[in-house]
Amino acid sequence: MELEVCGITKQYKDKCAVNDVSLKLTPGVWGLLGANGAGKTTLMRIIAGILRPTSGCVRYDGIEIDRLKEEYRDIFGYLPQEFGFYPGFCVQDYLEYIAALKGLTRAETKKRISILLKRVSLSEVRHKKISKLSGGMRRRVGIAQALLNDPEVLVLDEPTSGLDPGERVKFRNLLSEFAHDRIVLISTHIVSDIEYIATCNAVMKEGKIIATGKTEELVRMVEGKVWSADIDGRELAVYEHQLLMVNVYNEGNGDVKVRYLSEKPVIPGSRKEEPRMEDLYLWMFPESARSDI
Amino acid sequence: MERKQYEELSNALKIDVKVLTAKRIQTQKERVLQSVRNLPAVQIPKKRIGFCEFMLRQIPFMGRDLWMSQGFAALMVFGVLYLSLDGELDYLSIRHIPLMLGILAIMLVMTSIPLLLRPYRYQMHEIELASRQSLWKLLAAELILLMAEDLVVFGISAGIAAGIAGLSAVKVTMYFLLPLLMAGTGCAQLIRRTSGWEEVSQRIGLCEGYCGLLAAVLLLLYRTKPAVYDKIGAWVICAVILFPLFVLSIGMWLKDSAEVGERTGMVDAALYYQSE
Structure with missing residues (x-):
């Protein structure tokens, strides 16, 4: 078939x-x-x-x-x-x-x-x-x-x-x-x-x-391009404009945990993450993430 | 039967390798594959209904609403005439019958339009198109059933009309058939030419408006030039000219219905931007 x-x-x-x-x-x-x-x-x-x-x-x-x-x-x-x-x-x-x-x-x-x-x-x-x-x-x-x-x-x-x-x-x-x-x-x-x-x-x-x-x-295809980092909540706006954010998690104490896509780590202290299908989608269709911001 | 299918495969397998071009290879491949598919040993028997059974199974789904509205339309025609004649049906003379039959024919077409356009109105057309019978067969089945119903209504009305006014069968038929053909041909063309309009209610409205206009013309003729109704030869000629046009319009409409409703590039684009 x-x-x-x-x-x-x-x-x-x-x-x-x-x-x-x-x-x-x-x-x-x-x-x-x-x-x-x-x-x-x-x-x-x-x-x-x-x-x-x-x-x-x-x-x-x-x-x-x-x-x-x-x-x-x-x-x-x-x-x-x-x-x-x-x-x-x-x-x-x-x-x-x-x-x-x-x-x-x-x-x-x-x-x-x-x-x-x-x-x-x-x-x-x-x-x-x-x-x-x-x-x-x-x-x-x-x-x-x-x-x-x-x-x-x-x-x-x-x-x-x-x-x-x-x-x-x-x-x-x-x-x-x-x-x-x-x-x-x-x-x-x-x-x-x-x-x-x-x-x-x-x-x-x-x-x-x-x-x-x-x-x-x-x-x-997006292996090595998915990162996560903990940042101060006040820095979020700056990074949101610079990076392709997959996920933003507010930890409640003023800190924010972000998952982002980039060829290289941008935020100091970034950790490499296991890629998922959602990361691939946003990598291929970055406009779909940015248009919602 | 079985032998014929094996012969077909045998013929398909006779391949002249020397003349094979890329296009011919594909054609040849398809021919062989199709012959194999047709073999009884390969085919998984699936019982499927034919067109007649399909048509009969449409009856419960065509809707009481339609028949009720058509019945109501027929009653209205008789009712209006009855009231206008103060209940004296004896006065329903030869002069009134042609108008009554014409208006009745137009009303039957008018009430059928919402049914025929309902796949588009209720976004059922894609599912219907992708089914085995497909949309064009569904429309054909509905048209046949509607015509059968029209025939019954015509039979009853013609019987009453002939009984009251003693008109000939040809006259009664023409007074009913010509307006029916005019309304049917016009509506089929309007439906085709408005294919892809986003608002289906506008398409329905346009057809109803056209039918209304036809009815008004009949009424005007009845009021101002009643002699037209006596020239039955002209009615026959018009019907003879219009009949092939009617058949052609219906045929073209059914053909157009074999694909997601689009005939022109403009409609194509509208459909794309609407769906994507």
């Missing part, structure tokens, strides 16, 4: 959203990491076969998805970033509706809905209107619909936005369990979503894939 993205480019008039992207996805969880506007959603839509690329193609097991058509959509599960539901639909109606769209028989629909509702812990609310559910529950309904046809390829665009930490953990466990022998692609800008479950990651910036590899491999 292999999903191959071959030289995909998507041009929108004056903006190149995806620029000559090539990827070879094999079974496992793949994390597509990138800041907002990096081109992740466009790439996801192209992989989903719902947006035509300007050039390049997507192949599933060596065959272009445009040729596979229904056959591809049959093994494909998709949760878009923005997904809605029709007013008046309860969870059961919604899943039955999607099951029909996915071509499932009535018997299979009944069986799959029952299994999936248990799996996403929504059996109790199956007859409740979706509009009355919490954001987290709605997301779980979205995940259940993507899994209805037991897909071989699952693409989730920003699946954890709006979920609380507990729900995020549940979601990660669910995906890890599901990912065995399947290709799962998760696009996100939330590092913790993929840090512990992704078999492989691709980092996207300005429409290009700038790095790919396992979490440990990618994290090695």
